[in-house]
Amino acid sequence: MSTPPSGIRKFFDIVASVKDVISLGVGEPDYDTPWRVSEACIYSLERGETHYTSNYGTIELREAVAEYLQQREGLIYNPKNQILITVGVSEGLDLALRAILNPGDEVIVPEPSYVSYKPCISFAGGVPVPVPSYMDAEFAVDPNAIAEAVSDKTKAILLSYPTNPTGAVASRETLQQIVNIACKHDLYLISDEIYDRLTYEGKHTCVPTLDGAYERTILLNGFSKAYAMTGWRVGYACGHPEIIEAMMKVHQYTMMCASTMAQVAAREAIKHCWDESEEMIEDYSRRRRIIVKGLNEAGLKCLNPKGAFYVFPSISDTGLSSEEFSERLLFEEKVAAVPGNAFGDSGEGHIRCCYATSIDKLEEAVERIARFVRKI
Amino acid sequence: MEKQILAILSKDARTSPEKIAVMLDKTEQEVIEAIDKLEQRGVIRGYRTIIDWEKAGREQVNALIDVRVSPSRGVGFDDVARRIYKFGEVKSVYLVSGEYDLRVVVEGKTMHEVAFFVAEKLATLEGVLSTRTSFLLKTYKEDGVVYGEKEVDDRLPVS
Numbered sequence: 001m002s003t004p005p006s007g008i009r010k011f012f013d014i015v016a017s018v019k020d021v022i023s024l025g026v027g028e029p030d031y032d033t034p035w036r037v038s039e040a041c042i043y044s045l046e047r048g049e050t051h052y053t054s055n056y057g058t059i060e061l062r063e064a065v066a067e068y069l070q071q072r073e074g075l076i077y078n079p080k081n082q083i084l085i086t087v088g089v090s091e092g093l094d095l096a097l098r099a100i101l102n103p104g105d106e107v108i109v110p111e112p113s114y115v116s117y118k119p120c121i122s123f124a125g126g127v128p129v130p131v132p133s134y135m136d137a138e139f140a141v142d143p144n145a146i147a148e149a150v151s152d153k154t155k156a157i158l159l160s161y162p163t164n165p166t167g168a169v170a171s172r173e174t175l176q177q178i179v180n181i182a183c184k185h186d187l188y189l190i191s192d193e194i195y196d197r198l199t200y201e202g203k204h205t206c207v208p209t210l211d212g213a214y215e216r217t218i219l220l221n222g223f224s225k226a227y228a229m230t231g232w233r234v235g236y237a238c239g240h241p242e243i244i245e246a247m248m249k250v251h252q253y254t255m256m257c258a259s260t261m262a263q264v265a266a267r268e269a270i271k272h273c274w275d276e277s278e279e280m281i282e283d284y285s286r287r288r289r290i291i292v293k294g295l296n297e298a299g300l301k302c303l304n305p306k307g308a309f310y311v312f313p314s315i316s317d318t319g320l321s322s323e324e325f326s327e328r329l330l331f332e333e334k335v336a337a338v339p340g341n342a343f344g345d346s347g348e349g350h351i352r353c354c355y356a357t358s359i360d361k362l363e364e365a366v367e368r369i370a371r372f373v374r375k376i
Numbered sequence: 377m378e379k380q381i382l383a384i385l386s387k388d389a390r391t392s393p394e395k396i397a398v399m400l401d402k403t404e405q406e407v408i409e410a411i412d413k414l415e416q417r418g419v420i421r422g423y424r425t426i427i428d429w430e431k432a433g434r435e436q437v438n439a440l441i442d443v444r445v446s447p448s449r450g451v452g453f454d455d456v457a458r459r460i461y462k463f464g465e466v467k468s469v470y471l472v473s474g475e476y477d478l479r480v481v482v483e484g485k486t487m488h489e490v491a492f493f494v495a496e497k498l499a500t501l502e503g504v505l506s507t508r509t510s511f512l513l514k515t516y517k518e519d520g521v522v523y524g525e526k527e528v529d530d531r532l533p534v535s
Contacts, residue, residue, distance in 0.1 A: 008534055008535065011534050012533065012534040012535070015533045015534050021533060023534065025534035025535070026532065026533065026534065028531055030529065282383065286380075286384065286399035287399070289399050289400070290398055290399060336533055338534060357529075
């Protein structure tokens with residue numbers, strides 16, 4: 001009961017009360033799911049595939065995930081006992097935390113980061129230990145700060161690169177240093193890599209591929225961002241058979257299995273939609289440059305993020321707080337952008353803008369933001 | 377960079393070099409030069425507007441005409457194809473596999489005009505054995521663009 005409602009949710013209620021808003025507040029692709037994916041699902045319904053699946057998910061989808069991870073990352077996971085199909089990464093995260101945490105265990109979370117992390121840790125009986133990261137370091141967390149945050153109660157480090165809301169990626173070296181800390185103190189790593197495909201510069205580093213990481217990492221991923229499938233709610237968790245089994249137990253008693261039709265769709269996507277996915281990603285990257293240039297010209301200092309589809313410009317020069325800025329921008333110029341403090345205290349002084357929106361709208365939004373900034 | 381430029385222009389030919397430069401993190405000059413080269417090499421064949429002529433109120437009839445021909449020695453189908461594509465009424469000509477050899481798209485003002493063109497001009501060409509004409513009744517999708525559908529953004533404004 002003491003957990004506050006999501007800052008995103010709170011802002012959503014305000015945005016919903018204003019008409020004709022250009023929203024940079026969304027957290028999902030503007031593409032529709034590739035039709036062949038939807039069609040595969042429809043066909044499965046026609047064939048009557050509407051029953052429960054294995055608690056782990058269909059073996060066909062698990063095999064497809066295993067094959068995908070082997071091809072892309074060189075990772076070997078046994079589809080029989082090392083992969084669990086979840087209801088989005090959201091459920092995977094909850095399961096992972098519930099599986100590994102005992103009451104009072106601490107989880108280190110770099111911030112700013114996705115709004116669910118801290119509440120989910122608390123729900124699982126754990127204690128979130130946020131470690132801030134800053135714009136000067138392009139929002140990549142400092143491994144030394146992580147090392148300092150380790151206590152004898154620390155159980156896990158929760159990573160998410162590329163990051164929502166900053167678009168930050170962490171270098172392979174940085175991540176290896178964090179893995180080394182985890183090895184030294186025998187900690188779990190939970191790596192939410194839902195934005196992995198949306199890496200624009202350099203290659204994405206998949207955490208379990210790092211030295212010493214495989215055994216202790218729970219890899220979380222899904223289909224929402226890479227294949228424009230947010231509403232389908234399918235994800236997967238990979239890791240050591242013992243952890244996956246523990247997660248499966250919670251999943252078994254609370255969820256049974258991910259939606260059968262969505263699993264069929266996800267398999268179609270991961271097997272056949274790499275090209276569509278690449279096209280979307282190239283398109284996001286182009287829009288990213290448009291919004292970065294526009295916001296900087298508007299007077300908001302904005303990094304060129306290397307991943308995800310968000311920019312996280314600084315608004316501190318305006319003298320307004322994140323919430324004041326977002327609310328006034330909404331009411332005065334009808335542009336919605338999420339206040340940065342929704343993503344942790346270190347997000348204060350920023351707003352999150354999603355650029356998964358048409359270029360015309362992005363340009364219009366940037367113009368309005370510029371007008372607003374001049375006015376303050 | 378060329379591949380990226382083509383991807384952008386194929387979606388919207390009116391995207392300015394300035395905007396493309398921002399999108400690809402290049403200078404405007406680099407983009408202009410790259411486009412020039414693509415035009416010179418004939419990779420970019422032209423810039424057109426996709427028009428829903430029915431909506432524009434222009435009376436127009438399109439027909440798909442399958443043509444069976446006897447290829448002539450040495451030049452194969454090319455000679456007959458050339459005789460066909462020279463006509464201004466002909467919008468496209470394809471060599472296809474299957475029962476017929478050439479697929480021709482013909483545009484005219486009235487059905488009568490198109491039928492007349494086929495009977496008088498196409499069918500009588502040397503080497504043409506037979507034709508089969510299908511009049512186009514409705515366009516649902518053309519070059520990747522779905523007609524009559526407006527995009528609606530039904531995502532939650534904040535998530």
